Amino acid sequence: MTCKRILLALALAGCGAGVTPLPPVPPAPAGSLDAWREAPPVAPDGDVALGMAIRRVTFDNGLSLTVVTPKGGNDTTAIQFLVPSAGDRSEGRVAVMSDALRAGTRMDAQTVLINPKLAYEPIIISTRGVGTTFSWQVLARATEPALRLLGNFVFHPVFEPTETRDRLQASLTWVQNDSGGPSHLAKIARGSLPGLEVPTPEQDARGIFKLTPDELGRVHRCVMSPAGAELVVVGPLPFEEVETWAKAAFGNLSAPAPRAGCDDLAVRPVDPESARLGRIELGIVYGGAFEPVVMMSTPGPAPSSPEFIAFALLTEVLRVRDEGSAQNLRHMGATYGVHFNLNDAFPGMSLLEVQGQFAEHEVQPAVRQVIEDMRGLADSLTAEQLEEVKRRWRNGYVSNLSSNGAVAAAALWQLRRGRSPEQVPEWPRELMQISLEQCRDVARRWLSDVHPSIAVAGLPGRLIRGLNLSAHVRIMRWTDQLQEHKKGF
Amino acid sequence: MRASSLRRLSLRFCSAAALSVLAPLCFERSAAAWSPSCESAERYTLENGTEVVLVPEAGVPTVALVSSVHTGFRDDPPGRAGLAHYVEHLTFVGDSRLASPSDLYEQMGATDFNAATSADTTDYYAVIPPSQLERALWIEARRLALGVDVPTEERAISERRVLLREHASRYGHVPAYSLMQATYAALYPSGHPYHASFASEDSIDRLTLNDARWFFARHYRPDQTRLVVVGDFDPGAAKASIEKHFGGIAPRASVPAQGASDTGACRWEEAPRGGVPKRIVQHTRAKNERLELIWPVAPDEKPELRRAEFSTLRGELSQALRQTGLSHQVNAELVNLELGAFWDLRVEVAPGQPFDKVEPLVARVLHDTQVAVPGARDRLAKRQAFELSDQLMRERLLSRARGLAQRSCTASSCIDSSRQPAASGGEASERFALGNAMVIERRYSIGASEGGDLEVVR
Numbered sequence: 035m036t037c038k039r040i041l042l043a044l045a046l047a048g049c050g051a052g053v054t055p056l057p058p059v060p061p062a063p064a065g066s067l068d069a070w071r072e073a074p075p076v077a078p079d080g081d082v083a084l085g086m087a088i089r090r091v092t093f094d095n096g097l098s099l100t101v102v103t104p105k106g107g108n109d110t111t112a113i114q115f116l117v118p119s120a121g122d123r124s125e126g127r128v129a130v131m132s133d134a135l136r137a138g139t140r141m142d143a144q145t146v147l148i149n150p151k152l153a154y155e156p157i158i159i160s161t162r163g164v165g166t167t168f169s170w171q172v173l174a175r176a177t178e179p180a181l182r183l184l185g186n187f188v189f190h191p192v193f194e195p196t197e198t199r200d201r202l203q204a205s206l207t208w209v210q211n212d213s214g215g216p217s218h219l220a221k222i223a224r225g226s227l228p229g230l231e232v233p234t235p236e237q238d239a240r241g242i243f244k245l246t247p248d249e250l251g252r253v254h255r256c257v258m259s260p261a262g263a264e265l266v267v268v269g270p271l272p273f274e275e276v277e278t279w280a281k282a283a284f285g286n287l288s289a290p291a292p293r294a295g296c297d298d299l300a301v302r303p304v305d306p307e308s309a310r311l312g313r314i315e316l317g318i319v320y321g322g323a324f325e326p327v328v329m330m331s332t333p334g335p336a337p338s339s340p341e342f343i344a345f346a347l348l349t350e351v352l353r354v355r356d357e358g359s360a361q362n363l364r365h366m367g368a369t370y371g372v373h374f375n376l377n378d379a380f381p382g383m384s385l386l387e388v389q390g391q392f393a394e395h396e397v398q399p400a401v402r403q404v405i406e407d408m409r410g411l412a413d414s415l416t417a418e419q420l421e422e423v424k425r426r427w428r429n430g431y432v433s434n435l436s437s438n439g440a441v442a443a444a445a446l447w448q449l450r451r452g453r454s455p456e457q458v459p460e461w462p463r464e465l466m467q468i469s470l471e472q473c474r475d476v477a478r479r480w481l482s483d484v485h486p487s488i489a490v491a492g493l494p495g496r497l498i499r500g501l502n503l504s505a506h507v508r509i510m511r512w513t514d515q516l517q518e519h520k521k522g523f
Numbered sequence: 524m525r526a527s528s529l530r531r532l533s534l535r536f537c538s539a540a541a542l543s544v545l546a547p548l549c550f551e552r553s554a555a556a557w558s559p560s561c562e563s564a565e566r567y568t569l570e571n572g573t574e575v576v577l578v579p580e581a582g583v584p585t586v587a588l589v590s591s592v593h594t595g596f597r598d599d600p601p602g603r604a605g606l607a608h609y610v611e612h613l614t615f616v617g618d619s620r621l622a623s624p625s626d627l628y629e630q631m632g633a634t635d636f637n638a639a640t641s642a643d644t645t646d647y648y649a650v651i652p653p654s655q656l657e658r659a660l661w662i663e664a665r666r667l668a669l670g671v672d673v674p675t676e677e678r679a680i681s682e683r684r685v686l687l688r689e690h691a692s693r694y695g696h697v698p699a700y701s702l703m704q705a706t707y708a709a710l711y712p713s714g715h716p717y718h719a720s721f722a723s724e725d726s727i728d729r730l731t732l733n734d735a736r737w738f739f740a741r742h743y744r745p746d747q748t749r750l751v752v753v754g755d756f757d758p759g760a761a762k763a764s765i766e767k768h769f770g771g772i773a774p775r776a777s778v779p780a781q782g783a784s785d786t787g788a789c790r791w792e793e794a795p796r797g798g799v800p801k802r803i804v805q806h807t808r809a810k811n812e813r814l815e816l817i818w819p820v821a822p823d824e825k826p827e828l829r830r831a832e833f834s835t836l837r838g839e840l841s842q843a844l845r846q847t848g849l850s851h852q853v854n855a856e857l858v859n860l861e862l863g864a865f866w867d868l869r870v871e872v873a874p875g876q877p878f879d880k881v882e883p884l885v886a887r888v889l890h891d892t893q894v895a896v897p898g899a900r901d902r903l904a905k906r907q908a909f910e911l912s913d914q915l916m917r918e919r920l921l922s923r924a925r926g927l928a929q930r931s932c933t934a935s936s937c938i939d940s941s942r943q944p945a946a947s948g949g950e951a952s953e954r955f956a957l958g959n960a961m962v963i964e965r966r967y968s969i970g971a972s973e974g975g976d977l978e979v980v981r
Binding site for chain 2: 053054057059060061062066067070073074076077078079080082084106107108110152153171172200203204206207208324325354356365366367368370391393422425429430432433435436437438
């Protein structure tokens with residue numbers, strides 16, 4: 035056996051010297067472009083008829099069931115179950131507990147299942163500020179056992195000690211494996227946003243270390259209740275049949291009264307008006323092996339607010355319009371992309387998030403451009419820009435409805451907005467009625483004087499000097515992948 | 524003791540509990556999983572060689588369109604890794620006279636429009652309302668006709684900077700990228716198109732607009748293009764539009780070849796793999812350790828028939844490693860490259876666990892699982908899993924269209940991938956034995972250099 039050290043630079047990178055030039059290829063004559071100047075006109079949008087039967091019922095314990103039966107479609111059932119207010123303000127304990135539900139599901143006095151699956155398909159769990167969502171897609175003929183299993187999975191966990199330890203170790207492995215990449219850098223930046231007191235449900239290593247089966251049981255008792263929970267079932271099944279199955283699986287659960295000792299896990303709605311900052315707050319985290327990641331956040335209206343859709347459209351305009359900072363910074367070669375995203379997973383508010391990764395010397399002008407872009411949007415927004423993003427949103431929404439899973443998510447989203455799930459097929463029409471003036475008014479209220487919270491993670495050595503924005507700056511250091519960062523000045 | 528208690532719990536799920544708790548799932552029909560070769564599609568070729576694949580089906584009013592060029596980073600000339608990707612970026616550039624494809628798509632409310640450069644193909648795709656199909660076909664025809672004649676030198680330079688940013692944001696300075704390069708360099712013989720196909724900051728920085736024009740003229744030819752349309756559209760009208768917009772496109776002037784795969788790429792599919800080293804070890808400062816096993820797919824092997832077996836192996840390994848606490852994350856996939864596919868199994872070692880105990884356990888589970896005869900209930904669960912994945916795949920128009928765009932050196936007929944291969948289940952052949960695999964270790968070492976230190980064992 036021969037062992038051989040390889041010097042990476044020599045073995046893999048190659049050397050610039052000696053690269054053979056490619057033969058010159060002239061561009062096509064200028065006239066040849068003429069034939070392709072005029073695109074076929076944009077065809078008018080046809081009316082979209084999305085056929086589906088939708089019914090909803092609320093059980094005595096406060097849990098509501100929505101059944102959507104699409105016309106056509108395939109032979110699968112999509113299930114989404116949202117247990118609200120299952121977020122927390124402290125290191126993601128609810129997220130870890132929700133994942134640890136896999137450590138034992140009591141079906142009856144004799145039977146405990148570990149991480150139950152149907153046709154090898156596990157339940158997908160996602161915890162965000164507004165609650166925990168359990169999603170599952172199963173064969174339609176497996177709907178009844180799936181609902182039975184899901185009810186027990188969420189409300190009758192066992193937290194078997196050795197299994198629980200394994201689940202916590204698994205969570206730790208996920209955190210650690212993720213810790214070398216740019217997504218982790220973005221997570222650190224998000225977690226370091228100064229001045230914004232919003233729940234952060236993402237799990238981290240510190241939270242995992244503190245959890246025991248007893249503590250998981252306490253967290254479960256505090257947050258998992260049928261009261262206010264929403265069960266959405268989409269598939270080729272009659273309402274009456276699904277209602278019978280759902281009632282058997284969920285209808286007999288009692289909603290516990292508010293318990294003592296749960297205050298630390300209570301999620302109170304955040305008022306976006308009072309959460310807005312009066313000055314720019316800037317946090318800087320040193321560390322990492324990547325170019326700096328910039329994260330900017332500012333509060334926006336709640337999903338149930340009449341201003342929400344207009345605000346979401348403004349976010350899209352900022353992301354895609356050619357005249358804006360996102361495209362301009364990309365065309366300059368300053369970044370691979372600036373992502374404007376409206377995070378609507380907080381109780382009582384939304385959060386406009388901007389994320390980008392830049393060459394170090396581009397960070398400062400990029401931050402300034404993005405802020406100016408947001409502040410000027412009320413005046414610079416055009417009818418064409420708005421129409422384009424409305425059409426894209428509408429068409430993307432319609433296209434997604436080919437999937438039962440997407441229909442279930444759309445129904446849950448309407449419910450979270452305080453609307454009826456019957457709004458699902460009507461939503462494209464509602465969207466297209468949003469006007470330019472509405473959007474400009476919303477931009478004036480929320481963006482014209484925006485003071486975002488900004489975090490930069492990476493090696494942003496030259497950011498502070500000359501930023502020329504009235505900003506409060508704190509500097510942090512990322513000392514270890516597991517310990518995240520500690521604050522310092 | 525612990526293992527037996529867990530085994531008892533899971534056996535309950537698979538046997539008694541399956542009857543009492545989940546009885547309706549048993550003893551029912553099932554079907555094969557979706558695969559491009561089994562898709563019922565109309566396929567034909569235009570006079571200029573452009574292939575067309577149409578899958579009309581009524582349903583939600585939407586259409587997925589893919590214009591796929593049979594070239595990718597395997598065709599990057601020596602010293603110019605990243606060129607195929609650069610060309611992809613430049614075809615999106617517009618100017619004051621000619622709107623960019625992105626602008627044209629945005630105006631008509633398209634969603635999901637983008638492009639992806641892989642080793643073997645460069646796919647341009649969009650999801651559109653059916654009424655916009657004519658315009659979308661025109662956009663893709665224009666892309667093929669205009670090539671990279673629109674960008675100026677200045678715009679080409681700024682797009683190169685975007686590529687550099689993309690490279691930095693994806694790979695940074697982490698050791699994982701160099702390990703991936705070392706793996707490909709070891710897996711494919713010298714001269715093979717995948718052998719040294721990874722871009723670096725240097726190779727990207729060297730790219731010019733003339734390079735892009737050469738690449739386009741050489742590889743973006745009508746007879747290297749495949750158009751795929753899947754969704755709710757009128758096939759007669761689509762055929763007429765395709766003929767109208769694509770039928771008149773001629774190849775660019777001939778330019779000389781450069782690079783490993785430029786002539787007769789498929790000959791590399793038969794390339795011997797005898798030189799594959801047994802083991803690559805990377806010492807890094809990162810604490811997340813990993814054991815990875817790779818089995819090259821033989822030229823005459825039909826990997827579709829082994830997907831179920833590979834998936835079972837992953838499940839068994841996952842369970843065994845979890846029970847011992849050695850690992851809680853096992854990933855497995857078929858990396859389906861046209862000129863040399865491989866099976867890839869990755870075990871993420873749990874923090875603080877002894878790395879050296881992982882490999883012997885993996886070897887034992889691989890052996891035990893492959894010689895065991897699967898029970899009837901296991902086989903049923905697998906077939907139901909295939910049926911479910913098939914149903915879910917049919918919802919995903921764009922994924923299906925992209926699957927139909929993939930090329931193969933050998934024409935393949937429809938294969939029922941839910942069938943077990945003849946060799947598995949108690950027979951002597953162990954396809955996925957540790958002894959046949961290339962082993963890749965990522966080990967924590969406090970003294971390692973920042974970029975990681977590589978060691979290759981032959």
